[in-house]
Amino acid sequence: MSMQPAFLIKKKRDGQELTTNEISYLINGYTKGEIPDYQMSAWLMAVFFRGMSRRETADLTRAMVRSGERCDLSDIPGIKVDKHSTGGVGDKTTLVLAPLVAAAGVPVAKMSGRGLGHTGGTIDKLESIPGFRCALTIEEMKRQVRTIGLAVVSQTGNLTPADKLLYSLRDVTATVDCVPLIAASVMSKKIASGADAVLLDVKTGSGAFMKEPEDALLLARTMVEIGSDNGVRTTALVTNMDEPLGHSIGNALEVSEAVTALRDPRAVPDLVELCLVLGSQMLVLGERAPDAASARHILEEILESGLALAKLREWIGAQGGDPTFIDRDVPLSRSVTQVPVQAFRDGYVTRIDTETVGRAALVLGAGRVRKEDTVDPRVGVSIRKKQGAFVRRGDDLGVVYSAGRGTDEAVRLLAQAYQLEERPVDPEPLVYYRVESDGVVSSGPGHNSDRNP
Amino acid sequence: MSMQPAFLIKKKRDGQELTTNEISYLINGYTKGEIPDYQMSAWLMAVFFRGMSRRETADLTRAMVRSGERCDLSDIPGIKVDKHSTGGVGDKTTLVLAPLVAAAGVPVAKMSGRGLGHTGGTIDKLESIPGFRCALTIEEMKRQVRTIGLAVVSQTGNLTPADKLLYSLRDVTATVDCVPLIAASVMSKKIASGADAVLLDVKTGSGAFMKEPEDALLLARTMVEIGSDNGVRTTALVTNMDEPLGHSIGNALEVSEAVTALRDPRAVPDLVELCLVLGSQMLVLGERAPDAASARHILEEILESGLALAKLREWIGAQGGDPTFIDRDVPLSRSVTQVPVQAFRDGYVTRIDTETVGRAALVLGAGRVRKEDTVDPRVGVSIRKKQGAFVRRGDDLGVVYSAGRGTDEAVRLLAQAYQLEERPVDPEPLVYYRVESDGVVSSGPGHNSDRNP
Numbered sequence: 001m002s003m004q005p006a007f008l009i010k011k012k013r014d015g016q017e018l019t020t021n022e023i024s025y026l027i028n029g030y031t032k033g034e035i036p037d038y039q040m041s042a043w044l045m046a047v048f049f050r051g052m053s054r055r056e057t058a059d060l061t062r063a064m065v066r067s068g069e070r071c072d073l074s075d076i077p078g079i080k081v082d083k084h085s086t087g088g089v090g091d092k093t094t095l096v097l098a099p100l101v102a103a104a105g106v107p108v109a110k111m112s113g114r115g116l117g118h119t120g121g122t123i124d125k126l127e128s129i130p131g132f133r134c135a136l137t138i139e140e141m142k143r144q145v146r147t148i149g150l151a152v153v154s155q156t157g158n159l160t161p162a163d164k165l166l167y168s169l170r171d172v173t174a175t176v177d178c179v180p181l182i183a184a185s186v187m188s189k190k191i192a193s194g195a196d197a198v199l200l201d202v203k204t205g206s207g208a209f210m211k212e213p214e215d216a217l218l219l220a221r222t223m224v225e226i227g228s229d230n231g232v233r234t235t236a237l238v239t240n241m242d243e244p245l246g247h248s249i250g251n252a253l254e255v256s257e258a259v260t261a262l263r264d265p266r267a268v269p270d271l272v273e274l275c276l277v278l279g280s281q282m283l284v285l286g287e288r289a290p291d292a293a294s295a296r297h298i299l300e301e302i303l304e305s306g307l308a309l310a311k312l313r314e315w316i317g318a319q320g321g322d323p324t325f326i327d328r329d330v331p332l333s334r335s336v337t338q339v340p341v342q343a344f345r346d347g348y349v350t351r352i353d354t355e356t357v358g359r360a361a362l363v364l365g366a367g368r369v370r371k372e373d374t375v376d377p378r379v380g381v382s383i384r385k386k387q388g389a390f391v392r393r394g395d396d397l398g399v400v401y402s403a404g405r406g407t408d409e410a411v412r413l414l415a416q417a418y419q420l421e422e423r424p425v426d427p428e429p430l431v432y433y434r435v436e437s438d439g440v441v442s443s444g445p446g447h448n449s450d451r452n453p
Numbered sequence: 454m455s456m457q458p459a460f461l462i463k464k465k466r467d468g469q470e471l472t473t474n475e476i477s478y479l480i481n482g483y484t485k486g487e488i489p490d491y492q493m494s495a496w497l498m499a500v501f502f503r504g505m506s507r508r509e510t511a512d513l514t515r516a517m518v519r520s521g522e523r524c525d526l527s528d529i530p531g532i533k534v535d536k537h538s539t540g541g542v543g544d545k546t547t548l549v550l551a552p553l554v555a556a557a558g559v560p561v562a563k564m565s566g567r568g569l570g571h572t573g574g575t576i577d578k579l580e581s582i583p584g585f586r587c588a589l590t591i592e593e594m595k596r597q598v599r600t601i602g603l604a605v606v607s608q609t610g611n612l613t614p615a616d617k618l619l620y621s622l623r624d625v626t627a628t629v630d631c632v633p634l635i636a637a638s639v640m641s642k643k644i645a646s647g648a649d650a651v652l653l654d655v656k657t658g659s660g661a662f663m664k665e666p667e668d669a670l671l672l673a674r675t676m677v678e679i680g681s682d683n684g685v686r687t688t689a690l691v692t693n694m695d696e697p698l699g700h701s702i703g704n705a706l707e708v709s710e711a712v713t714a715l716r717d718p719r720a721v722p723d724l725v726e727l728c729l730v731l732g733s734q735m736l737v738l739g740e741r742a743p744d745a746a747s748a749r750h751i752l753e754e755i756l757e758s759g760l761a762l763a764k765l766r767e768w769i770g771a772q773g774g775d776p777t778f779i780d781r782d783v784p785l786s787r788s789v790t791q792v793p794v795q796a797f798r799d800g801y802v803t804r805i806d807t808e809t810v811g812r813a814a815l816v817l818g819a820g821r822v823r824k825e826d827t828v829d830p831r832v833g834v835s836i837r838k839k840q841g842a843f844v845r846r847g848d849d850l851g852v853v854y855s856a857g858r859g860t861d862e863a864v865r866l867l868a869q870a871y872q873l874e875e876r877p878v879d880p881e882p883l884v885y886y887r888v889e890s891d892g893v894v895s896s897g898p899g900h901n902s903d904r905n906p
Contacts (some may be wrong), residue, residue: 010627013501037491042626045498048466173495174463 005029005039013046020059027063031162037169044166044175052180057222058229060180064188065230067162071111071138071194076145078107081286082195083278084186086219087117089207089358090244094122094152095258096275097282099311102150103302104279106286109145110152111159111193118358119366120251120375123154128252128377132321150315159192177209183222190232197233197285197437200224201278204432205242207354213238213432220435228437235281237445238433239274243352243387246271249361250380250401259326262309270386270430276300277431277445285437292445336378339400341411343391347420350387356417357381363406363413379403381414388424458482458492466499473512480516484615490622497619497628505633510675511682513633517641518683520615524564524591524647529598531560534739535648536731537639539672540570542660542811543697547575547605548711549728550735552764555603556755557732559739562598563605564612564646571811572819573704573828576607581705581830585774603768612645630662636675643685650686650738650890653677654731657885658695660807666691666885673888681890688734690898691886692727696805696840699724702814703833703854712779715762723839723883729753730884730898738890745898789831792853794864796844800873803840809870810834816859816866832856834867841877 008022018026026043029035052060073080081101085091094112102108112134115121123134134154136144144151163185170176190198200223203209204216220236227234246268248257257268265272280295289295302308309326317323361367365376383398385391397418400410431445461475471479479496482488505513526533534554538544547565555561565587568574576587587607589597597604616638623629643651653676656662657669673689680687699721701710710721718725733748742748755761762779770776814820818829836851838844850871853863884898 006625006627009498013498013627037489038494038622039626041491041495042498042628045462045466045495045502046627049498049502169491172459173492174459174466174499175495 005035005043009039009043009046012043012050015050017053018056020055023056023059024063024066027060027067027162031067031165040166041169041173041175044170044173044178044181047181048175048178054225054229057180057184058226061184061188061191061226062230064160064162064166064184065192068158068160068192070192071157071159073109073142073194073196076107076109076142078105079196079286080109080194081106081197081199081282082110082190082193083199083201083282084190085201086186086203086209086216087115088203088241088245089118089354089361090246090249090254091203091241092125092246092248092254092258092271093201093275093278095125095255096261096271097279098150098152099262099315100275100299100302100308101279101282101286102148102315103307103311104283104298105149105288106282107145108150108152109141109194111155111189112152113155114368116369116371117367118362119249119254119380120368122152124375124377125251125254126152126319128255129316129321129325132316133319136319144318148311148314148318150311151319160188163188179219179222183219183226187223187226187230187234190227191230195232198227198235199278199281199285200234200236202236202238203241204238205240205354205428206351207244207358208241217433217435217441220433221439221441224435224437224439228439233285233437235285235437236435237278237281237431238435239277240428240430240432241354242428244354244357244383245274247384247386248380248382249357250364250366251375251377253380253382253401259309259312262303262312265303272303273430281434336401336403337407339402339407339411340396341398341400341414343385343393343395343397343418343420344415345393345420347391347422348424349385349389349391349418350421350425351419352383352387353417353419356413357383360400360410360413360417363409364400364402365405376403379405381410383414385418388427390424391420458488458496462492462496462499465496465503468503470506471509473508476509476512477516477519480513480520480615484520484618493619494622494626494628497623497626497631497634500634501628501631507678507682510633510637511679514637514641514644514679515683517613517615517619517637518645521611521613521645523645524610524612526562526595526647526649529560529562529595531558532649532739533560533562533647534650534652534735535563535643535646536652536654536735537643538654539639539656539662539669540568541656541694541698542571542807542814543699543702543707544656544694545578545699545701545707545711545724546654546728546731548578548708549714549724550732551603551605552715552768553728553752553755553761554732554735554739555601555768556760556764557736557751558602558741559735560598561603561605562594562647564608564642565605566608567821569821569824571815572702572707572833573821575605577828577830578704578707579605579772581708582769582774582778585769586772589772597771601764601767601771603764604772608642613641616641632672632675636672636679640676640679640683640687643680644683648685651680651688652731652734652738653687653689655689655691656694657691658693658807658881659804660697660811661694670886670888670894673886674892674894677888677890677892681892686738686890688738688890689888690731690734690884691888692730693881693883693885694807695881697807697810697836698727700837700839701833701835702810703817703819704828704830706833706835706854712762712765715756715765718756725756726883729756734887789854789856790860792855792860792864793849794851794853794867796846796848796850796871796873797868798873799845800843800875801877802838802842802844802871803874803878804872805836805840806870806872809866810836813853813863813866813870816862817853817855818858829856834863836867838871841880843877844873
């Protein structure tokens, strides 16, 4: 009797904790189709209002991992460190980080998604490189990681079917924005994909799902706890997404900017700084460095020496792409029209509404609203002026790259996103918080000797 | 876009009020099968947590009424007053009230259900009378009311299909116990069945859904508001269900007790008192009396004179039953075994856990757990001692009427239900509150001149 779904819905609804067995029964039953959508959606809404304890959240994640296969990467030597970003506008960090930390000796065996959003996911971005192939089998992926230390592939096999089913249901029942459900969804995929350790980049600001740093911190802590409770060492950084990262939003544009970051780091300082901060944590998790400060030193040398760019070239070749692609200056198609967007007055850029910039990219066709949508790799937005810059009326704020669709709306959105004022405002920090695998929270990126300040 | 179900779920989830059109869109779409169960159940759970405003509740009720046919009783002369009880243990008031108020000139055209519970519904009780036929068409029902002033029939036609669908869904998604949803469900059926006015008997106590009088009052007020907002004059009484009503629980047993109440009112004082209180309000609603006190006077005379018993006899005959049935002393089948339950000590009856008494009747087969269950009209429980009575060890507390199934458990439950103590406790009132159609709440039944105390 106690295992009736209606009883478990009522239990959660009335604020009681579900047992490990009860959560496992719900997730298994739902995955097998024995518990119907209408009971699961009522339970999810009860979870939205009542939340989940730390133990419940860990149990939910474990049940979701167990709903499908779990990738075994144990035959790849070293500590496999995965990285996940909760998503932002112009976030091409994986394209920079993967070759950077691989060049530093941390093996990267990463599965990535396409996803919905203002631009495509990492897989879409990589597929804008001519010939690049993401649909590797797990064996192919592992062989490549053993050879060159690096592979990024589209999700393969029957990993976390429960997460796919639950996500589809949450999407149409207003139960997406719920911290334990978001955290369990992310972490179940990371755990199932076989990572030994995970670095989480939890975005906050006008271009992120979590608008406030404190909400992002809660999500970060929840995910770190899940990792710890499931034997996967996890560190999280809460980072600024109050303006687009770098200058480019759009799939091919972002690949191009990632190449620039590896070739000429000073040209994209905010992107490179974030990659150094994230990469340092990955080296610490991968035990290639004792602390973030020495890890950063290693990564700066690799970047300066050109080793990271060489690793990118090797990677593209290994996955069937044309490595000379990265040496070409303007990889943009001639079928794309560039429309500049000008400042309407003199002033300092005090705010760029990042969500609105993302929507400009979306209306041009750079991203997906529905799963079935196709992404146009050519289109996007480039911003020329970032927060704090002084502009004169008529200066270019940014450029819209259009293939014919949505041009006028994108121009209007990009202009709207900019706020120009008499006086500049203080910039927000790049990193708000760091949550270590033992749950300790500190402010800032932790560049210096961390544990013993 | 604003009419996407997911958006309406989110709106309610976030505590905003839905518009009339939005509620109508949800209920219509759900009834037509265009909005799936999983979205409706998520919305219902959001309603559970966020509640509904008075306007939303009235709109929900109206949308449920409009989902099907509405019975038109306007060609029956007089004000048709319906009565609804939220359900208790041993509640046979309809069997007494219907002939009583019909004899006083208030036309009774009532649709009733079978329902789930410790015993069957009014229809099941009536069908334990040999030959009695409840499946009348609306035309047959109206003809009978015009002829003898009284008909009680099983629900017919396509009334409130939305309520049926919603109730089935709520039953399996832990969204039953939610005041606006309960109130809308009850009132939509009353409004659709064509009543001009409604008297609600909202039960409270150990044998009722609402254990506390204040919770019952909230439900009562909500239903009165719905009636008023939909042009149906509605009065509610919050009445005591802290011990079984009368002595009998079980379908044939309750019919027999109802006959007794009409023939020899002093034999079942609590049942008769409640019927006089409820009936008085019905006469006021039906404009047969200016106030409850004069209405009560009329009803007492009708009861004393035997007119109500004669009306019962006429009614049974009109619906195909055997009217001589009511003159037989023991209408119980010989296939039923009577097992007495004795007091285990001396003492005063301070409490009868009425839910437990109901469960005793249920395990004997008197009621339904699932819709598909059949009800055994012969079985049930009779209690001999009510609250305040002094008993000696070995005295009969009650009797179990069994047809073979559940006898031992029923005996155990009936014994458990009784609490015997050294000293008696003060009895609770029969009527806690009265909510008039204009929303005014007063304590007690309002026997005396009401509006001008």
